[in-house]
Amino acid sequence: MGAKLDFELMKRRLLALLVFFSGGVLACGGVGEYKKTGGTYAGRGPACDYRVLRNRIVEPYEELGVIDIDAFSMKQLPDDEERFRKLVGPLVCAKGGHAVIPTLDIYGHWTHGTIIRFNPSECDRCQTEGIMREEG
Helix, strand or coil: CHHHHHHHHHHHHHHHHHHHHHHHHHHCCCEEEEEECCCCCCCCCCCCCCEECCCCCCCCEEEEEEEEECCCCHHHCCCCHHHHHHHHHHHHHHCCCCEEEEEECCCCCEEEEEEEEECHHHCCCECHHHCECCCC
């Protein structure tokens, strides 16, 4: 009788481990962690217009937070702007950001994003809603 109880206990523990690990695997591959580093602003709508900036920024801005993209495998990390936008866009808009500055690793994977917000009153090149747009 004791062996049967031990077997049932082992089955329950194994099932609990499987549920725990399968949930972790299913949750992998999206935006991992967001750390707030600046002010709090109202969201700008689920599909707001924002910039992905890969060049030097000369206009005044405030850093709102940093996104650390968490992936289960290297294949799931975005390797182009379109995939990066799909992952970080909702968070950029929800935090009131005007732009995001990506960080790429040595393999060309987009691994981090810094959400920023321009201050239109201090920005000569900022236009509608404070989004920095290129001239010309």
